[in-house]
Amino acid sequence: MLVPSQSVAENVVLGLREMGFTLNPRRIEAEVERLGEQYGLPVDPRAKVWQLSVGEQQRVEIVKMLYRGARILILDEPTAVLTPQEAEQLFRTLRAMTADGKTVIFISHKLDEVLSIADRITVLRNGRTVATVGQPA
Numbered sequence: 485m486l487v488p489s490q491s492v493a494e495n496v497v498l499g500l501r502e503m504g505f506t507l508n509p510r511r512i513e514a515e516v517e518r519l520g521e522q523y524g525l526p527v528d529p530r531a532k533v534w535q536l537s538v539g540e541q542q543r544v545e546i547v548k549m550l551y552r553g554a555r556i557l558i559l560d561e562p563t564a565v566l567t568p569q570e571a572e573q574l575f576r577t578l579r580a581m582t583a584d585g586k587t588v589i590f591i592s593h594k595l596d597e598v599l600s601i602a603d604r605i606t607v608l609r610n611g612r613t614v615a616t617v618g619q620p621a
Contacts, residue, residue, distance in 0.1 A: 488534035
């Protein structure tokens with residue numbers, strides 16, 4: 485969960501144990517910007533979260549996980565609140581992340597989206613695997 489009254493950079497480091505009591509805001513902001521540029525997730529690290537669109541807030545959540553070194557991201561219906569343009573940008577980001585060796589689990593009911601980005605698809609029905617298609621990991 486993001487804290488609306490805090491900046492993007494503050495939200496990214498919120499709760500990190502290794503941060504301690506003193507922060508280097510410029511270093512954190514620079515790293516947030518670098519991650520955003522690297523993965524196509526542009527967001528102003530100094531902006532307050534309440535000022536951001538839903539799509540931008542989603543970017544902050546992803547940058548937050550990348551900042552923490554996540555190698556596996558699980559995205560549950562990530563395009564549900566995005567415009568078609570924002571969804572396409574997210575797909576470019578996911579492709580960049582997988583090209584960088586990260587694993588992305590993309591959960592969606594939108595079959596066209598899944599078919600456009602997935603290497604492997606598993607269909608579940610009533611909590612059971614119905615079929616898996618694509619290349620094994």
